[in-house]
Amino acid sequence: MQQILFYILALLAIAFSIATITSRNAMYSVLSLVATFFALAGFYLMLNAEFVAFVHIIVYAGAIMVLFLFVVMMLNLNQSPVNIPRPLLARLAAVVAGGIFGLTLVAALSQTILPTSAESTALAEVGSVRTLGKMLFNEFLLPFELTSVLFIATMVGVVVLTKKEE
Amino acid sequence: MAQIFNIVPLEHFIILSLILFSIGVIGVLLRRNMIVVFMSIELMLNAVNLMAVSFSAHKGDSAGQVFVFFVMVVAAAEVALGLAILVMIYRNVKSIDINELKQLKW
Amino acid sequence: MENLIWLIPTLPLLGFTVLGLGARSLPKGMAAFIGCGMIVAAFLLSVGLAGPIFSGESLSQDLFTWMRGSRWSVNFGFQVDQLSWMMMLVITGVGALIHVYSAGYMHDDERHNYFFAYLNLFVFFMLLLVMGNNYLLLFAGWEGVGLCSYLLIGFWFSNNEYNDAAKKAFVMNRVGDLGFLLGLFLTLTVFGSLNYSELFAEGADLEAYGSTAIFTAITLLFIVGAAGKSAQIPLYTWLPDAMAGPTPVSALIHAATMVTAGIYLVLRSLAFFELAPFTLNVLMWLGLATSIFAATIGLKQNDIKKVLAYSTVSQLGLMFFALGLGAYVAAFFHLVTHAFFKALLFLGAGSVIHGMSGEQDIRKMGALRKVLPVTFIVFLIGTLAIAGIPPFAGFVSKDQILLAAYEHSPVLFALGIGASLLTTFYMFRLLFLVFYGQSRADHHALEHAHESPLSMTLPLGVLAVLSVVGGFLNWPGLMGGNFWLQNYLSPVVKEAEKHHHISHSTEWGLMGLVVALVLATIFLAYQKYISKAAVPAEDANEAGVGKVLNQKYYVDELYDAVFVKPTQALSAWLGRIFDPKILDGLVNGTGTGLVAFSSAIRKIQDGAVGIYLFIFAFGILLLLAFQFLF
Numbered sequence: 001m002q003q004i005l006f007y008i009l010a011l012l013a014i015a016f017s018i019a020t021i022t023s024r025n026a027m028y029s030v031l032s033l034v035a036t037f038f039a040l041a042g043f044y045l046m047l048n049a050e051f052v053a054f055v056h057i058i059v060y061a062g063a064i065m066v067l068f069l070f071v072v073m074m075l076n077l078n079q080s081p082v083n084i085p086r087p088l089l090a091r092l093a094a095v096v097a098g099g100i101f102g103l104t105l106v107a108a109l110s111q112t113i114l115p116t117s118a119e120s121t122a123l124a125e126v127g128s129v130r131t132l133g134k135m136l137f138n139e140f141l142l143p144f145e146l147t148s149v150l151f152i153a154t155m156v157g158v159v160v161l162t163k164k165e166e
Numbered sequence: 167m168a169q170i171f172n173i174v175p176l177e178h179f180i181i182l183s184l185i186l187f188s189i190g191v192i193g194v195l196l197r198r199n200m201i202v203v204f205m206s207i208e209l210m211l212n213a214v215n216l217m218a219v220s221f222s223a224h225k226g227d228s229a230g231q232v233f234v235f236f237v238m239v240v241a242a243a244e245v246a247l248g249l250a251i252l253v254m255i256y257r258n259v260k261s262i263d264i265n266e267l268k269q270l271k272w
Numbered sequence: 273m274e275n276l277i278w279l280i281p282t283l284p285l286l287g288f289t290v291l292g293l294g295a296r297s298l299p300k301g302m303a304a305f306i307g308c309g310m311i312v313a314a315f316l317l318s319v320g321l322a323g324p325i326f327s328g329e330s331l332s333q334d335l336f337t338w339m340r341g342s343r344w345s346v347n348f349g350f351q352v353d354q355l356s357w358m359m360m361l362v363i364t365g366v367g368a369l370i371h372v373y374s375a376g377y378m379h380d381d382e383r384h385n386y387f388f389a390y391l392n393l394f395v396f397f398m399l400l401l402v403m404g405n406n407y408l409l410l411f412a413g414w415e416g417v418g419l420c421s422y423l424l425i426g427f428w429f430s431n432n433e434y435n436d437a438a439k440k441a442f443v444m445n446r447v448g449d450l451g452f453l454l455g456l457f458l459t460l461t462v463f464g465s466l467n468y469s470e471l472f473a474e475g476a477d478l479e480a481y482g483s484t485a486i487f488t489a490i491t492l493l494f495i496v497g498a499a500g501k502s503a504q505i506p507l508y509t510w511l512p513d514a515m516a517g518p519t520p521v522s523a524l525i526h527a528a529t530m531v532t533a534g535i536y537l538v539l540r541s542l543a544f545f546e547l548a549p550f551t552l553n554v555l556m557w558l559g560l561a562t563s564i565f566a567a568t569i570g571l572k573q574n575d576i577k578k579v580l581a582y583s584t585v586s587q588l589g590l591m592f593f594a595l596g597l598g599a600y601v602a603a604f605f606h607l608v609t610h611a612f613f614k615a616l617l618f619l620g621a622g623s624v625i626h627g628m629s630g631e632q633d634i635r636k637m638g639a640l641r642k643v644l645p646v647t648f649i650v651f652l653i654g655t656l657a658i659a660g661i662p663p664f665a666g667f668v669s670k671d672q673i674l675l676a677a678y679e680h681s682p683v684l685f686a687l688g689i690g691a692s693l694l695t696t697f698y699m700f701r702l703l704f705l706v707f708y709g710q711s712r713a714d715h716h717a718l719e720h721a722h723e724s725p726l727s728m729t730l731p732l733g734v735l736a737v738l739s740v741v742g743g744f745l746n747w748p749g750l751m752g753g754n755f756w757l758q759n760y761l762s763p764v765v766k767e768a769e770k771h772h773h774i775s776h777s778t779e780w781g782l783m784g785l786v787v788a789l790v791l792a793t794i795f796l797a798y799q800k801y802i803s804k805a806a807v808p809a810e811d812a813n814e815a816g817v818g819k820v821l822n823q824k825y826y827v828d829e830l831y832d833a834v835f836v837k838p839t840q841a842l843s844a845w846l847g848r849i850f851d852p853k854i855l856d857g858l859v860n861g862t863g864t865g866l867v868a869f870s871s872a873i874r875k876i877q878d879g880a881v882g883i884y885l886f887i888f889a890f891g892i893l894l895l896l897a898f899q900f901l902f
Contacts, residue, residue: 102188
């Protein structure tokens with residue numbers, strides 16, 4: 001059952017991501033990307049990473065994509081020439097380059113010896129809120145605190161950037 | 167609980183994430199619309215996240231998932247700033263076509 | 273007293289510092305007083321060491337560690353043994369006299385104070401050379417005196433010719449120094465030390481370190497250095513030109529002290545030389561050849577100082593000859609007496625030049641006996657001493673060298689006498705042409721001709737006395753002496769084994785023969801230059817052998833053609849072709865190439881973000897491919 005679920009989700013993720021980069025309308029792109037993210041959240045659940053899955057939905061689908069949507073609507077670029085695709089040759093080049101990129105990565109994978117799986121008993125705990133919380137506030141306390149500095153800086157930066165000049 | 171990797175091998179997760187990443191790369195190269203380019207970058211980041219979580223689950227080490235949080239944080243900050251810059255560019259150039267952005271050489 | 277050894281070289285250094293810094297502000301009298309005072313004080317301090325030195329001790333004083341290698345170290349320290357003490361006495365003693373003399377001679381020179389500063393610096397370096405307790409310090413002094421020599425030869429630097437002479441001296445010395453330096457490197461490599469105390473320690477088995485070849489190589493390299501500093505073939509040509517310097521400099525540096533550094537070096541390294549018989553042979557023939565060669569040139573020189581310069585080269589050759597023969601004490605003895613009488617002759621010549629308002633050509637002198645009576649007397653004494661008339665100093669020392677030559681082989685004896693007679697001839701030619709006969713000076717110079725002041729005649733007097741009595745330092749046993757110098761030096765310098773002993777009667781006979789030949793030569797010179805009143809021809813009118821001698825065998829021209837001209841041609845080529853075309857071409861080519869390359873690749877940087885992204889992705893692709901596929 002899970003096997004079938006995995007391949008269906010994988011198919012959906014790939015299809016939506018292709019839709020994201022190909023659709024002429026930026027609005028559809030955003031919505032396709034949201035769908036892709038939901039598929040990804042499905043994988044996270046499958047991997048016993050429930051907390052990551054929920055945070056993923058909340059942060060990406062809920063916050064980041066809303067921001068995208070907002071900007072797309074604000075700029076209202078549906079009729080803009082920006083949606084006219086590049087010349088065929090450029091498109092072909094882009095696809096070939098990306099394809100070779102993926103092939104190289106897969107080739108790299110084929111040469112990699114993957115480690116064997118850990119004890120199954122430990123796995124249930126790995127993705128739990130308790131484990132993640134302990135880790136985040138012990139080993140990764142300093143980076144965690146630093147992210148708040150990053151956010152402050154970002155907020156200030158965004159405000160300064162978008163503020164209309166007097 | 168059943169071990170997921172007995173049903174779906176780790177390689178498949180990795181290949182999936184590589185495919186998503188490559189699609190992101192293609193998107194960056196293919197599109198002129200800056201917003202879509204941005205979204206392609208988000209796609210790449212998520213491909214990496216998927217890989218990190220897969221490895222985390224595979225190895226039984228939570229650190230990978232903590233990393234995912236940090237990636238999300240950075241991505242959120244990046245998107246906020248990036249979109250702000252994008253809005254600024256639009257205000258100045260009246261376009262978000264990356265082909266129009268040729269001022270970088272000055 | 274022994275703790276004040278360091279003060280001996282420090283005093284002249286102090287003098288140099290004070291005089292050098294205060295050259296513009298010090299009054300001349302004060303500067304002269306400081307300059308002379310420092311040397312006199314150094315002399316007195318040296319004399320103060322007499323007690324322990326005479327009792328056969330060797331004093332040493334280490335000041336600090338100068339250099340430290342992984343397996344060797346060199347101290348900045350002094351060592352005063354019998355050999356270096358005698359050198360110190362000559363340097364500071366003759367040096368002090370020449371300083372006093374300079375006070376008179378240089379009195380009207382506007383750079384008078386600098387002159388004393390340089391002289392003091394020279395004395396400092398010379399003392400360093402002889403007092404150092406290791407080869408490195410010797411080398412430091414060696415280089416330092418070379419520098420001072422350069423500064424003082426080119427003292428009147430506004431004259432381009434003098435500058436060239438200074439440069440020539442420096443470059444020629446450089447050639448020799450390179451040899452010496454290589455010798456030092458070899459010594460350090462083979463023995464792992466440069467300190468005399470370790471190298472020449474009592475009972476040290478030098479032979480354990482290397483074969484005869486090693487010692488031959490080291491000593492030959494040392495000889496290259498010594499030939500440079502002591503003006504031996506083939507590096508002697510700088511010394512005659514060095515006469516461009518003020519006459520006291522010629523007396524101090526280019527006759528009495530610096531040029532004897534080569535002999536000092538050989539004496540210091542005797543332990544090496546005795547293990548290298550081949551080198552001693554080289555030394556012998558080199559010295560003999562130089563001696564005869566320079567003496568023949570001296571026959572036809574007309575510049576009063578040039579004659580003395582070639583005579584110096586010749587006498588130095590004689591000293592090397594003696595060293596090569598194994599007559600070390602005789603060589604050192606001749607060094608000391610030569611310092612006396614050659615300094616005397618140079619200072620006398622300086623007095624003549626001073627009196628004649630700067631004239632140096634002996635063809636324009638004559639009959640100065642009456643005008644410069646004191647100078648005449650001391651010059652006569654000096655000439656008798658160098659010619660080898662008993663009992664003057666030169667006779668005794670020369671006789672011992674010739675005797676050593678006779679012990680070796682009569683042929684060498686004959687050649688040695690030949691060189692000696694040539695010296696006698698040209699010295700008396702000089703004496704007769706300058707002080708006898710008719711005056712050939714122009715009226716202007718003659719009107720102003722005057723005897724030198726007391727500050728100049730006093731040192732002359734002292735040196736004259738030394739030239740007379742200097743021989744008693746090593747008065748031969750044959751004539752009731754006890755070879756004092758030989759016994760005195762015995763802790764440091766041991767005479768080589770005598771091949772076969774000469775009987776007393778033979779010795780007397782040889783001595784008589786030498787004196788008779790010398791007297792005959794003097795008579796010959798008298799015949800020619802007083803009875804016939806011959807005056808040397810103008811340079812242009814010389815012909816045949818005379819011209820070759822007058823032109824110094826064209827050695828300068830030879831060197832010019834073999835070394836200077838090709839070097840200049842190479843430099844010209846480098847300057848005309850290599851530098852502008854190839855080197856500049858490389859440099860400019862790098863620039864223009866980069867500019868061209870940049871303007872080519874700047875087209876890639878068109879500012880279009882899309883292209884950047886492409887290149888970016890492509891770069892990552894390449895990196896990945898490189899990482900994983902190869």
